[in-house]
Amino acid sequence: MESPSNLPGLLSSAEVLSNDDNTIEILPAHERAVNGVLKRSVDIVGALVGLVASIPLILIFGYMIYRESKGPIFFTQTRVGRNDKPFKLYKLRSMSLDAEKDGAGWTVDNDPRILKIGHFIRRTNIDEVPQFLNVLIGNMSLVGPRPEQPEYIEKFAKEIPNYHSRHAAKPGITGWSQINGWRGDTDIYQRVMFDLDYIRNYSPILDIKIMWRTLFDRK
Numbered sequence: 001m002e003s004p005s006n007l008p009g010l011l012s013s014a015e016v017l018s019n020d021d022n023t024i025e026i027l028p029a030h031e032r033a034v035n036g037v038l039k040r041s042v043d044i045v046g047a048l049v050g051l052v053a054s055i056p057l058i059l060i061f062g063y064m065i066y067r068e069s070k071g072p073i074f075f076t077q078t079r080v081g082r083n084d085k086p087f088k089l090y091k092l093r094s095m096s097l098d099a100e101k102d103g104a105g106w107t108v109d110n111d112p113r114i115l116k117i118g119h120f121i122r123r124t125n126i127d128e129v130p131q132f133l134n135v136l137i138g139n140m141s142l143v144g145p146r147p148e149q150p151e152y153i154e155k156f157a158k159e160i161p162n163y164h165s166r167h168a169a170k171p172g173i174t175g176w177s178q179i180n181g182w183r184g185d186t187d188i189y190q191r192v193m194f195d196l197d198y199i200r201n202y203s204p205i206l207d208i209k210i211m212w213r214t215l216f217d218r219k
Contacts (some may be wrong), residue, residue, distance in 0.1 A: 006016055035202070035203075035204065038204055039141060039204070039207065040138075040205070042142065042216075043135050043136075043138075043141050043142050044135075046132075046134065046135070046142045046211075047132040047135035047142070048132075048136065049065075049131045049134040049165050050129065050132035050135075051133065051187050052138065054130075054132065055128040057093065057129055058073075058129065058130070061073075061092060061117065061121055061126055062092065064117045065092060065093055065094075065115065065117055065118075065121075068115050068116060068117055069096055069097060069115055071093070071097045072093065073092060073093055074090060074091070074092065074093060074130060074169070075090075075091045075092065075093040075094070076088045076089065076090055077089050077091070077092075077149065077152055078149070079145060079147035079149060079150075079171065080148055080149070080153055080167065081139050081140065081147055081167070081171050082139075082168070082169060082170045082171070083167060083168075084153075084164065084166055084167050085139075086145075086150060087134070087139040087140075088133060089131065089140075089147060090130035090133050090134055090144070091127045091128060091130055091131070092121055092122050092125075092126065092127040092129065092130060092133055093115075093118075094114060094115060094117075094118030094119075094122050094127045095111075095113045095114050095115060095118055096113050096115065099113040099211070107208075114150060116181075128173060131173050132173070135147035135173065139170070139171075140170055140172060140173065141169070141170040141171070141172045141173075142170050142172060142173055142174065142207070142211060143173075143174055143175060143176075143207045143210050143211060144169045144170050144171050144172025144174040144175055144198075145166045145167075145169060145171055145172065145175055145177070145195035145198065145199075146171060146172065146175055146177070146178065146183070146191075156188060156192070159189075160188070160189055162196065165196060165199070166192055166195040166196055166199065168199055169198070169199050169202070174210060174211065174214040175189055175194075175195065175198060175210065176194050176195070176197065176198035176206070176210055177190070177191045177194035177195055177198070178214070179210055179213045179214055180194060181219070182194055206207060
């Protein structure tokens with residue numbers, strides 16, 4: 001498993017966001033502006049292409065979801081984005097309508113709340129394709145830390161130093177921690193460390209590498 005700490009340093013003349021061991025540095029304003037415009041441009045183009053390309057998937061699997069469980073085929077959930085701002089995240093519904101009647105919670109193996117077709121669309125990440133709409137709206141990026149549910153934020157912030165610094169970047173559909181195996185119910189500390197290293201070492205080239213590995217390196 002590759003460690004992003006081995007990436008070359010990409011930031012310079014930086015302002016320090018935190019002075020603990022997980023310091024996040026911020027590029028000078030002019031470099032942030034250039035990178036921000038470039039990243040947003042790629043996000044818009046990628047989201048438009050992704051939405052158009054995913055229409056057949058949404059129609060096919062939306063129909064299968066509705067056949068198995070009458071009700072809306074889309075599922076929305078509050079997540080926390082950049083600068084700790086909450087937003088509505090979109091997914092194809094993979095669970096029963098009353099799955100969160102007792103509140104949000106982690107899914108487990110053989111979770112009875114998951115639909116039969118839900119297992120497939122979760123395993124193949126097809127349930128995530130509506131998030132191209134989140135990218136187009138601007139509350140997510142193609143690449144970034146995965147957005148977390150608000151009920152877990154303070155818990156993780158107490159357990160992991162500098163946890164909130166991962167919200168310095170927009171959350172993403174894919175990310176550095178995900179392509180290195182840290183996703184779902186894996187070690188949250190390791191996931192956050194990879195997220196912080198992604199922010200620390202951000203560059204357009206790194207985003208391209210992450211998107212390439214997401215699409216073509218399925219190890």
